[in-house]
Amino acid sequence: MNINIYPMTQQDFNTISPILSAEFDDFWTISALKSELGNPNSSYIVAKLNSEIVGFAGIWKAVDEVHIMDIVVKKNYRHQGIGKILLEELLRLTKELGFHVITLEVNAQNTIAQKLYLHYNFKEVRISKKLLWYWARCLNLYFTCIDKI
Ligand SMILES: CC(C)(COP(=O)(O)OP(=O)(O)OC[C@H]1O[C@@H](n2cnc3c(N)ncnc32)[C@H](O)[C@@H]1OP(=O)(O)O)[C@@H](O)C(=O)NCCC(=O)NCCS
Numbered sequence: 001m002n003i004n005i006y007p008m009t010q011q012d013f014n015t016i017s018p019i020l021s022a023e024f025d026d027f028w029t030i031s032a033l034k035s036e037l038g039n040p041n042s043s044y045i046v047a048k049l050n051s052e053i054v055g056f057a058g059i060w061k062a063v064d065e066v067h068i069m070d071i072v073v074k075k076n077y078r079h080q081g082i083g084k085i086l087l088e089e090l091l092r093l094t095k096e097l098g099f100h101v102i103t104l105e106v107n108a109q110n111t112i113a114q115k116l117y118l119h120y121n122f123k124e125v126r127i128s129k130k131l132l133w134y135w136a137r138c139l140n141l142y143f144t145c146i147d148k149i
Contacts, residue, residue, distance in 0.1 A: 001049060003082055005089045008044035008056060013037055016046075016053055024056075024072045036060070036069060045089055047073075047082050057086040059093065059102075065136075066094045068104035071113075083116050091120065103136040 006012075017030045036042045036058055044058035057071035068090060073082045094102050104122070106113050122135045 001080060001082075003047050003049055003054070003085050005045050005047055005085065008037060008046045008058075010037070012046050012053055012056075016056065023074050023076075025075075033070075042069065043093060045086065045093075047086055049077070055082045055086050057090055059090055061097065061099070064099075065101040065103055066090075066097065066099045068102065071116075084119065087116060087120060101136060106135060 013034065016024065017033070020030055020033070033044075037044055039060070041061045042058055043061070044056060046053050047055035047057075053074070054077040055071075055073040058069040060067045060069050071083060071086050071090070073086070091102065104117065106117065117135055125136045
């Protein structure tokens with residue numbers, strides 16, 4: 001599969017917003033994504049197969065860490081390696097931006113996403129009161145992994 005990664009544009013947002021809930025996932029609201037796209041501290045990317053958007057992901061740059069806001073693959077393209085491609089690009093971006101820590105929150109029930117993160121040496125660091133697991137990894141540790149990719 002020839003997947004290409006690009007920064008998310010307003011046109012990409014217009015394309016995915018009508019199908020976001022049905023074909024990607026229902027937990028992410030269109031207005032939240034729209035405001036993230038206009039946020040100078042956020043960076044969003046899309047994965048395209050030819051011209052079709054088959055996934056997207058985003059990070060938010062905090063003071064001393066990068067937080068993964070979302071990573072979603074279109075339902076009928078899952079488990080074909082696109083999630084890994086998106087996450088590798090987020091890690092590359094994080095490294096390029098000069099950050100040393102990347103964090104994310106994942107629902108305790110979401111074992112598929114957790115497996116993806118485990119592939120990249122994310123470690124569970126605490127369980128929040130919201131019952132979301134807050135995972136983090138030190139980029140210094142996974143520089144070696146990036147070299148292996
Ligand atoms: C989580 C998600 C982004 C993974 O994307 P994907 O393209 O399906 O993932 P990949 O094909 O790159 O697989 C990465 C790893 O995840 C795990 N995985 C993916 N799909 C799986 C499935 N159906 N069953 C079991 N493990 C699975 C595997 O460990 C896989 O690696 P492996 O096949 O080498 O063992 C995707 O399932 C998704 O969009 N889920 C809904 C949104 C979501 O939950 N996002 C995360 C929010 S924290």
